Amino acid sequence: MKQVILGSIAAVFLILLLGCQPDTTQSDQLTGSEDSNGFVDLEPSEWVKYIKPVTEYMYYRTQAVVNNDINILWNKYPGLKGNMDLKQGINVEKMEVESLNQHFDLLDANYNLESNERIKVKTINDIQGIVLVHGSTTYLRNDFDLSGGEYLIELHIEQIDNRWKVIKTDEYTLPEYKDWLKEKENH
Numbered sequence: 001m002k003q004v005i006l007g008s009i010a011a012v013f014l015i016l017l018l019g020c021q022p023d024t025t026q027s028d029q030l031t032g033s034e035d036s037n038g039f040v041d042l043e044p045s046e047w048v049k050y051i052k053p054v055t056e057y058m059y060y061r062t063q064a065v066v067n068n069d070i071n072i073l074w075n076k077y078p079g080l081k082g083n084m085d086l087k088q089g090i091n092v093e094k095m096e097v098e099s100l101n102q103h104f105d106l107l108d109a110n111y112n113l114e115s116n117e118r119i120k121v122k123t124i125n126d127i128q129g130i131v132l133v134h135g136s137t138t139y140l141r142n143d144f145d146l147s148g149g150e151y152l153i154e155l156h157i158e159q160i161d162n163r164w165k166v167i168k169t170d171e172y173t174l175p176e177y178k179d180w181l182k183e184k185e186n187h
Helices: 002-019 044-066 069-074 093-100 174-186
Strands: 106-125 128-141 146-160 163-171
Touching: 044 069, 044 093, 044 106, 044 128, 044 146, 044 163, 106 146
Parallel strands: none
Antiparallel strands: 106 128, 128 146, 146 163
16 A cells, blocks of 8 residues: 555656656747737747847947948948848938938947837748837937937848848838837727
């Protein structure tokens, strides 16, 4: 009888231990809630892997603007140099560098990647995705006034050498932004 009880306790203990094992299967599928455009709110464990390439991109972008040198960004992200389309907002960082440096010198920059909402991701395939960033950037001018503001941008990313890297940017133009706001209000 003691052996049956000990065996039962051991079996229950073994079942409990097996049930507490971490899930070792890797899933590239995002698990958050999806919006009407296919972007997903990220779980904290997923957020960590996407915020790093976004932060890196914004660092080089603001450095290019502050230093009035688009090559700072293009040397890190050569794919952004071509296929610029101002009307569509595709790869338009050069325009920001030029416009913000026309009438004054910039001293510094601050950006907040999630000042308006948390980043969201749309998966294209195992090695490509799009990160939606709704943040803000503020530039300190040499007269100590501020320039900059809100932005809504899609960063197209690709895994290169096991790292996510920005390969294309798509900033929402004013009409696109207004449409996005209307759609968001309707949902």
